[in-house]
Structures are given as structure tokens and as C-alpha cells.
Amino acid sequence: MPDPADLARQFAEMLGPRGWIAGEDAAPWQRDWLDRHGVPPLGVARPGSTAEVTAVVRACRAAGVAVVPQGGNTGLCAAAVAARPGAVILSLARMAGIGPPDPASGSIEVGAGVVLAALHQALDGTGLMFPLHLGAEGSAQIGGLIGTNAGGSHAFRFGMMGDLLLGVEVVLPDGSIWNGLRAVQKDNAGYQLRRLFAGAEGTLGIVTRAVLGLFPAPRQRATAFLALPDLAAAVALGTRLRAEAGEFLTGLEFFSDLGLGLALKHLPGLSYPLATRGGAYVLVEVASGSDLVPLDDILAGVLEWGMGQGLVLDGALAASEAQRAGFWRLREEQPEGQRLDGPQLKHDIAVPPGRIAEFVARAAPLCQGLLPGVRINPFGHLGDGNIHYNLSPPEGAGGFAGTDAALGLELARLATAMGGSFAAEHGLGRTKIALADALRPPEERRLMRALKQALDPDGVLNPGVLVEG
Template identity: 45%
Template sequence: MRIAARHSGACQDGALAYKILPMTPIAVSPGTSHDTLLTALRDALGARHVLTDPEDLAPYLVETRRLFTGSALAVLRPASTEEVAFAVRACTQAGIAVVPLGGNTGLTGGGVPSGGVVLSLERMTRLRAVEPVDATITVEAGMILQDVQDAADAAGMLFPLSYASRGSARIGGGISTNAGGIAVLAYGNARDLVLGLEVVLADGRVWDGLKALRKDNAGYDLKQLFIGSEGTLGIVTAAVLKLFPKPRSTSVAFVGLDSAQAALDLFVFLRGRMDRDLTAFEYLPPFALEIVLRHVPGAVRPLDGAHGAYALIEAASARPDADTRAELEAALGQALEDGLIADATSGASGAQNDALWRLREGVPEAQTREGASIKHDISVPLSRLPAFLDRASAACVAAMPGLRPCGFGHFGDGNIHFNLTQPADMKPADFLAEWGRFNRIVHDIVHELGGSIAAEHGVGLIKRDELEHYGDPVGLDLMRRLKAALDPQTLLNPGKVVAAPERDPPAV
């Protein structure tokens, strides 16, 4: 069943029409006036899709946490790959930087412009094809993640990439940052879910790598260059994504534990007993649960008493005969007998499962309401995760008494959002001014334990200098060489991920 076809020539999608634009040279060149460039872009994209009024620009210049505010000559809103290619060629020939933007839900400043133009993919939302036999879906980069999930569901399949901002995040942004989320344990990061890509290169050429192949060893795997590159090597305009059978049975449990080490012991036990049916294992410290109960409407304490740590566990299976609730309860019953856990509860319905998940997904909202937060998105080898949590928490409290560590997240794949909530009697601005000092404390421990300072949110602006500090010199050199080869003028999202040697990001 093919639901949609790839476009060719003139295309009509509802009331939206677009045209193939010529690959001929554009009448702009280095030194071209901004007015001349904008005129060419308006002629190609339509005047109402080249925004220059400051009020129209404002929403595109500030990142989610408002840590950065950028500047731009214009915001471009192309409706097709051909229009993206035209815009990139025009800007490149004029020497103007291009900063691609999806849903603007990033957390590292990766979409904040420092001059040039913002290229928003918000109009590129077409579902090109769903192929249940191939178990693939082909979508344009501006499609909302939730819409991708819904399209897969309508075809009787599952697209498993999922995170808190799925209602506004766009799939191109998730691919460009190699997003993770709550299903990595079972299905992998975005990188593991992409079969093929369509990418506009810095010179305006379009690489058509939209293959739905599970095996293809015909040379370099080029798509991997662009996944996680944050728009610095090319602009993803469409993707072929993997689909999976829809789970027939899903169960969620919330567990009380003595410590992070007990959480690790439980995870290893469940992994060995449940294998692929174990789809999520999320960790919460006591502080995380307490602020969720305090600030998130409808949140209810799931267990009697207090515990040293908590885990939210999900089991799911597509097998027709699967009973994951019975399977999970039997496993937790054995864990209780073995002294691995102190208490547990499981959802008896979809609504109860959702209520338990809200205790985990409500943590970011609760942290915002509790006060200023210095955030770290790290990963370490799973075996070292308890040591990291213990050491980093102790070191941060020693550096600032009254500070409240909140390390939570994707325990099963070694990824923790190690966030630090301000002391109750401290001004938010004074606390956030200490971000650099706590980066060094936390990241030194991560580095010593063989981990990564950027697990799933990307590098962007906020971690670029940290990557320079901790990154392997040979690896950094290779990244710079790739950047120079694919973007020799340093015009694609300049200043992000790796700093270009001996040159600053071009300004407007």
C-alpha cells in the first residue's frame, strides 16, 4: 500500500503548489546587496515566505530555554526541496550564512543564528509514502514527530522515536541532532531508525539518498555524515524511516529502590529475563519525584513511603499471545523476593500506564517551576552510571551547599539528564552564572569515566567549547576536515558543533 508518491515537476498538495526551480546560476554573487538577494528569494519562494519584519523574525531567533538570542537578515520558509536548494545556492553565492531550523525545540542553541538567514522547514510537512511491506515511511523534514507517529499508526505500524516535545518537534531536527528519547533501549536513536536521506548540500546540489534498503554496502554510508551533524554539513529535507509492528500488549510499572546501584542490578536482572520485551527503563531520584508531585497537576504518589531511588519500567510486545503485564509483574515479584527492589506498582489500564509515565515526563516541567536549572545531558558506560550519579552529586553539593542535584532519565541506555536545581535561597541569575564552573565539575567526572558530554541533545553552541576541551584531537581534526570539504565557505549553521580553524562565523 503506497499512500503517497514522491513529487516530480509541478506539484499540488491541497491548496499548496510549488514548482521545480532551475539549476542555473542565480544573479547574486559575493558583495551582492541584501536587497538584491532578498528580491531573488521572494521571486522564488513567494514574498510572504521571506520574512524580514522584526516582529516576524523574533520567534525564530530565540531558543527554547532563552539562553541565546540571535540575529538574522531574514527567515526563509521554502515549501519544497527545490526551493531549499535554490535558497541555499543564492545565499552561498552571496556569501550569506544559512541556519536551518525545525521545530525550534532544541536545548543547545544549535538553531540560533548569528547573522545570515534562518531557513525554516516548517512548510515541508508532506507524507511522501508509507510502505507496510517494506516497513518504511518516507516523510519531509518539516513533518511534526507526532504526525509521523500518527501516520505510521494509521498504517498499522509503529514509529518508535519519541520524546517530550513530539507535538512540536520536527523530524528533520530529530535527525540532525540524532535525537534519542524514551524508546532508545528497544529501538535505538534516530540514527538507528533512518534508512535513507535527501539532503541539500552547501553548494545547492541535492543528494538523493532516499533508499529503503536494510543492506547497502555500495561505498561510504553517506547518510551517517548528516545524522547528528546539526545542519553544519547539509540540510536534511526528507527521510526514509524504519517502521515496526505495533505492540499488542504494553505494561508500565513504577518501582521503589534503595539506590542507583540497586537500579542497575534490577535493570541487568530484567534485561536477562525479559530480553526485547523490556522497552524502557527510566530512573528518577527522590528529588525528581517530589517536585513532580509538587508542581505537576494530577500527579499522585505511586508508592507508600519514600525510597532512595525510583525506576519507571515499560514492557511491550507485538506477539499475539503476549501478556506483558503478567510477565513484568512476575519478574518484579521475583526481584522483590531476591531483595532487588523495595516496592512496586503496575498500571492496570492504558490510563494508569499513562499516569505512571507522567511522573517521569513531568520532571522537566517540574524543574522549571522549582527554579533555575543548570542542565547536563551525559552518558557513561552503564556499569559506571551509579558511580557517576554518586560522585557528581556529591561534588556539586560540595561546591555549592544547598544545591539540589536531579539526575534522571534513560538509565537503560546510560543517558542521564544530570540537572542541578538552584538553592532555594539563591537568585536564578546568580545561580546560572555558575554554569561554566559546574560544567567543569560534572564533565571532568564524565570524561574520567569514559563517557560523553553530549548524549542526545547535540552540541550546538552551548557545548561547542566543551567538545573542544574534551574531544580527541584526531577526532576533532577529522570533523573539521569534513566540514571544510562539504562546506568550504563555512556558511551552513556556522559556529556550531566544531569551530572552524582561523575564521569566525560570517555575519550579515
């Protein structure tokens, strides 16, 4: 087995100064976004081509060195940093080509290192859009979004990252390249491999390029911000919106009054647009490709119905792009408001959308029982039942008094019992493997271990992520 120093020299020579970064210079890649995980790697490989990715994977495999793929490093489950010293972090950031969009077929080929916001920008004015949106889109890269099967705010309407993936090129653990860069939705020529690599968190292969599905960009849009008495009202309103305006819905987000308060307290630029506060807030966005659709009327009709039913206390329709951006910022700054308030625990729950309020109602006493006074701040995606059930310590307390794991387990157990998931859109990474082992049927975990063993028998790719290393 070669000396790690030899491997580093080999990479420095092969990849050049832009392609191999070691020592202190590797610090920016070392820690995860929450700054909780990550030890110094042997170095950071930044290949500029699929052939270079292959060479890196082959050399690491031969040397018995772990390869840890990293996209924008915005993940919350520590899947993109090393747990043990001496690994090679593989950044695809230099493979950031964006092909021409194909309007007649609705697709585009991109490199794994393309930042999501850059893709959105490249599509501006083309009449096409890529309908994946999430808070981290200014940093998150296509490869990481595929690896985590990212969700976000538009998933309930357009699907998750795996649903938007038509084709993919993957460097496999033995360094060979699978070219699955097809550009069709329907491809049943065998197992749905592209769907397997989506969400595999870099443990089965390194995604290097992808063909993504595009949608026509809408020509009109309407956005409303609503105050509601409680989450149960939000769920009822969401059901009505899906039935009457489902084909137009592009956003259906919720957050709590606690979360609103934290955001307003810590982010001075924010303002609250209504006269009345509520027990829950909903952001609704609808859009249409046709100028003939009376979008405002359709939205207003559902909202009037909601007011008549007592489901909506107050609301405003965005009258300008600036106002719309302000509504969205209220929602998108929920994590930041809570982060600035001090320590927090993040939980990425999904339950059937009709049971969101029930989950929150049942979870509260569990949490209060473990840590009286804990501040509960659920927010997220009304359309798909994805609740970011985040906690802050009791007012004045500096932490969670050692209840972190117990809180996480209770919430995960409740979500599971309700037909949901404790790892909705963030994945397992390194931090949620124990939950999966505890709460998922043994057959499921056995299947996952069998897949890992079959495709990466030597454990070269991202060992310790998704399944035990």
C-alpha cells in the same frame, strides 16, 4: 557581494508571503527554546520544495550569508538559531508530507518538516510504529531529529534517529541535491553518508526528505511504576530486566525523589501512585507483537525477584491506559517540574549503563564542593546510561553563583573518564563546543574540522555550530 536587502527582496519574491518572513514577524524563530540564544535574522525562509531549498542555499552562498536550519526549535544547545545578525533561518516546516507506510518492507518516506507526533498519529491503526519518542515530540521535526541524531526513551531498544534512517535527501552547501533516498538497511556502497548527516546538526547539508524504518506495532503492553531504595538498585534491576525481558522492553526510565518532589509541587495535576516514597523511581514498559506472550507474568516475575532482593520497595502495574499515561507523565514532567522551580543547569551525560549509580555517587561531592547545597536531580534513560544530570540552586538561592561553567566541566570530565559522553543525545550545538575542545582528543576535533572543511569550505551552513565558525 549583493546587498542583504536585495537578498531579502529576492526571497520575498521567490518564496511568497508564506515562504519568507522578515522583521518583527520573524520573532518566533529567533530565540532558542531555553530563550538564551539567538539574534534577529535577515529573515526566515520557509521553502515548500527541495528546489526552493536549493535556491535559498545557492543565493545565501553567493551573498555570503549564513544559513541556519531550524526544525521544531526544541534543541537545548542553540544549534538552530543565529549567533550573528543577518543570517537566514531555514525552516522546513512546510515540507511536511507523509508518504504511505510500506508494511512489507517496514519503511516510510517523510518530509523534513514532519512533526514527530504527527508521524506517530499517521501510523495509528496501520499496525506499524516509528519507535522514536521524546518529550518534545509534539514540536520536534524529522529534519531536526536527524540533524541532532535524536535519542529519547526508546533508543536503548530500537536505536537513535541515525539508526532508524534508511535513506535521506540532502541539499549540500553548494546547493546541489544528494538523493540518497534508498529504503534498505544494508547499503555498503561506499562511506556511510546517511550516518554522517545524522548528527551533523545542519553543518554539512540540509536534510529535506527521509526514508525511515518502521516496526510492527505491539498488540499488548504492560507498564509498571516502581519505587526503589536508590539508583544502584535501579541499575541492578535494569540489568535483570534486560536479561529476562529484553526483547519486550520499550521503556526503562528513572528519576529521583528530588525530581518527583519538584514535579508534584509545581504541576498540580500530577499524582503519586504508590504508598511509599523511595530514593529512586523506575518506569518499566514492555510490549509484544504476540498475544501468546504472558507479558504481565514476565514483568511481575522480574519485579518479584527485585522485591525479594530488596531492590524494589513498592510498585504498581498500570491497570488502564489512563494510569499508564499518569506513570509516563511523572517521568516526562521531570524537566518541567524543575523549570518551574527556577533557574537550572542541564547536563546531558551518558555513561555505560552499569555505571549510572557510580556516576551519580561520584558526581555529587564534585558538585557540592563547587556549590554547597546545590540540588541534584538526575533523571533519564536506564537502558542506555543517558543521565540528564540537572541542577537547581541551593534552597533559597537565586542562581549558581558563577559556578555554572565549572559544574559543567567537572561533570563532563567525570563522564569522559568513565568511558561516557558529555553530549549524549542533545549534541554540541553552540553551547558545548568548548567542552568538546577541552575534553576530546585533539585528533577527534581535527577530524571534525577536516570533515566540515571538506564538505562546507565556505562555512555557509550553520557556522559556529559543532565546530568553530
